[in-house]
Amino acid sequence: MKEVDILIVGAGAAGLMAACTIAGSGRADGLSVRVLERQEKAGRKILASGNGRCNLGNSGPPEGHYRGGDPDFVLPVFQIVDAAKYRQIFLDLGVVLLEDEAGRLYPRTLRSDTVHSALLNAVAAGNVAVDYGLEVYDIKCRPDSGKDAFFVSFRSSTDNLRSGSLITEGQIKAKAVIIAAGGKSQPQLSGHDSGYTLAAALGHSRTQLFPALVPIELADAGKWRRSSGQRLRAAACYLSHGGKSSARVEGEFLFTDYGVSGIAAMELAEAVERDPASGKGDLVFDLIPEMSVEELSSFMMRQIELHPDYNWEELLNGLLAQDILLVLLRELKAGDLKKTVSGCYSIARAMKEFSRPVKATRGFKFAQLTAGGINTDEIYPQSLESKICPRLYLTGEMLDVNGDTGGYNLRWAFSSAYVAGKNVLAVLK
Numbered sequence: 001m002k003e004v005d006i007l008i009v010g011a012g013a014a015g016l017m018a019a020c021t022i023a024g025s026g027r028a029d030g031l032s033v034r035v036l037e038r039q040e041k042a043g044r045k046i047l048a049s050g051n052g053r054c055n056l057g058n059s060g061p062p063e064g065h066y067r068g069g070d071p072d073f074v075l076p077v078f079q080i081v082d083a084a085k086y087r088q089i090f091l092d093l094g095v096v097l098l099e100d101e102a103g104r105l106y107p108r109t110l111r112s113d114t115v116h117s118a119l120l121n122a123v124a125a126g127n128v129a130v131d132y133g134l135e136v137y138d139i140k141c142r143p144d145s146g147k148d149a150f151f152v153s154f155r156s157s158t159d160n161l162r163s164g165s166l167i168t169e170g171q172i173k174a175k176a177v178i179i180a181a182g183g184k185s186q187p188q189l190s191g192h193d194s195g196y197t198l199a200a201a202l203g204h205s206r207t208q209l210f211p212a213l214v215p216i217e218l219a220d221a222g223k224w225r226r227s228s229g230q231r232l233r234a235a236a237c238y239l240s241h242g243g244k245s246s247a248r249v250e251g252e253f254l255f256t257d258y259g260v261s262g263i264a265a266m267e268l269a270e271a272v273e274r275d276p277a278s279g280k281g282d283l284v285f286d287l288i289p290e291m292s293v294e295e296l297s298s299f300m301m302r303q304i305e306l307h308p309d310y311n312w313e314e315l316l317n318g319l320l321a322q323d324i325l326l327v328l329l330r331e332l333k334a335g336d337l338k339k340t341v342s343g344c345y346s347i348a349r350a351m352k353e354f355s356r357p358v359k360a361t362r363g364f365k366f367a368q369l370t371a372g373g374i375n376t377d378e379i380y381p382q383s384l385e386s387k388i389c390p391r392l393y394l395t396g397e398m399l400d401v402n403g404d405t406g407g408y409n410l411r412w413a414f415s416s417a418y419v420a421g422k423n424v425l426a427v428l429k
């Protein structure tokens with residue numbers, strides 16, 4: 001049986017960063033590292049991230065941007081890897097970062113393949129072996145010559161088995177294991193749920209999993225079909241049938257033939273998923289967040305004075321994209337509304353509280369993230385080591401940690417892996 005000091009499960013964002021961190025100083029200590037990846041390619045989500053531009057972090061403080069059973073669980077990691085350290089880690093990999101007006105961090109090339117190749121170059125330079133197309137399906141921790149050792153079983157990944165490739169199967173003995181298997185969202189990229197199963201077999205529990213950062217389907221999408229492709233800067237919240245409202249999200253919404261997408265809509269999806277009721281509630285849009293009902297009504301009254309012959313559609317032409325305006329006016333039966341103060345108020349209020357029935361989110365297939373995961377109570381937050389199984393480390397998205405859009409999820413994956421990598425080095429030296 002092959003033996004290795006450190007075995008890493010998964011060559012995604014966290015697995016590659018852990019491998020680089022260990023390779024950076026581990027070589028000097030003579031430690032051997034091996035990574036097993038079930039896909040034929042590493043880091044597919046890194047490549048897809050930020051629309052191919054890789055929004056890998058955010059310069060803002062982490063407080064308030066992460067959720068999970070214990071939102072403070074992330075803080076010790078971000079004390080170790082603060083904003084300056086994070087930049088330095090990437091600079092050391094040769095990746096210069098730039099920051100946009102919202103604090104989002106990108107490689108200065110604005111290309112995710114820059115980050116991807118920098119990580120792979122460092123892994124190769126550190127003599128870390130990465131094996132592709134191999135899925136870890138079992139990890140056992142057993143005493144071996146008086147010491148606990150991990151016995152990691154792997155085989156050709158299920159995707160390879162389906163395509164009839166040669167079946168490989170084997171076992172590796174390791175002194176420490178880092179599981180960096182990610183979440184189950186977007187299986188077409190690399191999402192898979194085996195990380196949760198591996199951790200469970202080693203004694204870990206997990207919280208409920210649900211898709212997050214995902215577009216929302218509307219029950220009345222048919223009415224919106226003509227607005228499909230229309231982008232709108234607006235604010236919205238999710239209101240359950242029980243009357244519970246989510247936080248208000250302001251930003252860009254993209255209307256589609258099934259409902260709404262865009263960053264702001266995706267941020268509301270978590271509230272839809274967390275609503276325990278079987279029937280979903282409504283998305284309530286404020287279509288003109290920068291104006292109050294009173295300001296909107298006076299704007300309309302002034303337009304009526306200036307253009308007494310215009311119909312509502314002509315009067316409101318400059319406020320909303322025409323396709324959205326027409327849906328709103330049709331629903332309000334605006335043809336019956338008089339061009340009076342009370343008519344203006346009715347339209348202004350409808351624009352500020354434009355309610356659409358939610359059908360569902362688009363699920364794991366379209367989600368950028370899996371919310372929920374391995375219970376963080378079972379992990380030491382300063383090292384990412386398991387409290388249940390010494391020298392087992394759990395990192396990245398598979399933990400019950402989910403962040404906002406804007407770079408917070410890659411920031412967590414990379415930073416948690418860096419901390420785990422440093423810690424495993426300290427333990428095995």
Ligand SMILES: Cc1cc2nc3c(=O)[nH]c(=O)nc-3n(C[C@H](O)[C@H](O)[C@H](O)COP(=O)(O)OP(=O)(O)OC[C@H]3O[C@@H](n4cnc5c(N)ncnc54)[C@H](O)[C@@H]3O)c2cc1C
Pocket residue numbers: 009010011012013014015036037038039042043044045046048049050051054055056057134135136137180181182183185186189190191192194195367368369395396397398406407408409410411413
């Ligand atoms: C389309 C898209 C865009 C995104 N954009 C952004 C963004 O701009 N900014 C941001 O912060 N976040 C973004 N995210 C989220 C971010 O990519 C993830 O949170 C991050 O990649 C998680 O890193 P990870 O290493 O934990 O998991 P992953 O990157 O998913 O890596 C897990 C790896 O483990 C492998 N694996 C799983 N099980 C096994 C097994 N049993 N054996 C061997 N290998 C296994 C998988 O094949 C995969 O390669 C985006 C996600 C998606 C899907």
